[in-house]
Amino acid sequence: MKSMLLCLAVTATVLGATAPAVHAATVGPSLVINQDFPDPDVLQVGSTFYAYSTSSGAGRTPVASAPSATGPWTIRGDALPTPPSWAGGGGFWAPDVSRRSDGTYLMYFTGPSAAVGRMCVGAAVSTNPLGPFTPVGDAPLVCDGGEGGDIDPSSFVDTDGKRYLLYKNDGNAIGQAPALWLQPVAADGVTFTGSRTALLRADRADEANVIEAPVLVHRPSQYVLFYSAGNYGGSGYYTSYAVSPSITGSYSKAYRPLITTDSVDGAVVGPGGEDVVGDRIFFHGWLNGGRDARGMYVADLGWANDYPVVRGSRVRYEAERGTLNDCRVRTGAAGASQGAVAAYIDNDDSWVDITVFAPTAGNYTAHVAYAAGYGDAQHQLTVNGSAQQVVDYPDHGWDNWTQVGVGVDLNAGWNTLRFQHLTRWAELDFVEIA
Incomplete structure (x- = not known):
């Protein structure tokens, strides 16, 4: 027999969600370069944005x-028209461009080493973000064939001015486990000043032994390491993150990925190769349902207690972790998430408050997971103490969890959704905001 526990005003902290907008901003992931432009890196210089990509028909x-x-975005040519002397034949991957303290621009890139026979990390410099960039030196910066070569470089400058290089050792190329590495460099970005530190490894089934595209951000309370995982060639590729109180770790991976094909309801297929600039996240996805070209997308990025949330990508809030008043928590509920627990709202005085986060103000969809078994039920939904509306729950049986979408207007930041008993009986499992 399923157990029922009476609960009175039990409060828990819930981590945030995503958001749309009433101003002229991106409502969800928006396709801004509708041609092959994979692994985008974006740099803002003044009021102008520059983006760089893996080799395509548009150039190296x-x-x-x-x-x-x-946007509107305009392809301006090839930023690296002359390859380095150490490069063999083949494409160049995942460039990263940053501005150095002397005002010049530094490009990291991944290129094919003729001597090693693997992809390796190189560098180039320019006085103009459009290039042309001139390769530095006659050898790669990082190139260890024994670990599969090295790819996906990115730069990071901490709040104390110290500069770092992040990259992946490409163990996938030789059937070994890859890792994401951090190594300190001088202000020039090409002189190493210390040994490297492993930050993260592939250790989850859905990662398919792939972890790559590291991008590091420093928030007031922690470091946030964005990365991509899964098979890049399909819908299983995704963007996630890990957090640490110190730059060298240890890093704890997010419970759920940040952006997946499913979390954006199929609006982007295989979202990955991400970069973060201010309050935006850029990434690629397969175009037109095919596997021949990856376009560049952008979405609003917000921070809930220094954890990232992406507008248009669903974020889940468990009902039983909210504030419950004169309600019941049912354990053993078939199909319920987070250990099979659901909030059961069964009388006029019972309600559940769920706190959700919106990066920007606007209208969102709250996807409410529920069960109803004694006829169609209704809740009264209040958003931040106002804007009441009725939420209808068609009866599909107690053990058949179903979702219903409800439009809600949210303020930027934290918002409170109150679900209160209106007619008959329903259980809430979770709410996803998108």
Whole structure:
């Protein structure tokens, strides 16, 4: 027999969600370069945005520019028209461009080493973000064939001015486990000043032994390491993150990925190769349901207690972790998430408060997971103490968990959704905001 426990005003902390907007901003992931532009890296210089990508028909290292993050974007040519002397034949991957303290621009890139026979990390410099970039030195910066070569470089400058290089050792190329590495460099970005530290490894089934595209952000309370995982060639590729109180770790991976094909309801297929600039996240996805070209997308990025949330990507809030008043928590509920626990709202005085986060103000969809078994039920939904509406729950049986979508207007930041008994009986499992 399923157990029922009476609960009175039990409060728990819930981590945030995503958001749309009433101003002229991106409502969800928006396709801004509708042609092959994989592994995008984005740099803002003044009011102009520059983007760089993996090799395509547009060049060895295509560069685009735009007056804003959402465009319009224009492909401007090849930022690295002359390859380094150490490179063999083949494409160049995942460039990263940053501005150095002397005002010049530093490009990290992944290129094919003729001597080692693997992809390796190189560097190039320019006085203009459009290039042309001139390769530095006659050898790669990082190139260890024994670990499969090295790819996906990115730069990071901490709040104390110290500069670091992040990259992946490409163990996948030789059937070994890959890792993400951090190594300190001098202000020039090409002189190593210390040994490297492993930050993260592939250790989850859905990662398919792939972890790559590291991007590091420092928030007031922690470091946030974005990364991509899964098979890049399909819908299983995704973007996630890990957090640490110190730059060298240890890093704890998020319970759920940040952006997946499913979390954006199929609006982007295989979202990955991400970069973060201010309050935006850029990433690629397969175009037109095919596997021939990956376009560049952008979405609003917000921070809930220094954890990232992406507008348009569903974030889940468990009902039983909210504030419950004169309600019941049912354990052993078939199909319920987070250990099979659901909040059962069964009388006029019972309600559940669920706190959700929106990066920007606007209208969102709250996807409410529920069960109802004694006829169609209703709740009264209040958002931040106002804007009441009725939520209808068609009866599909107690053990058949179903979702219903409800439009809600949210303020930027934290918001409280109150679900209160209205007619008959329903259980809430979770709410996803998108």
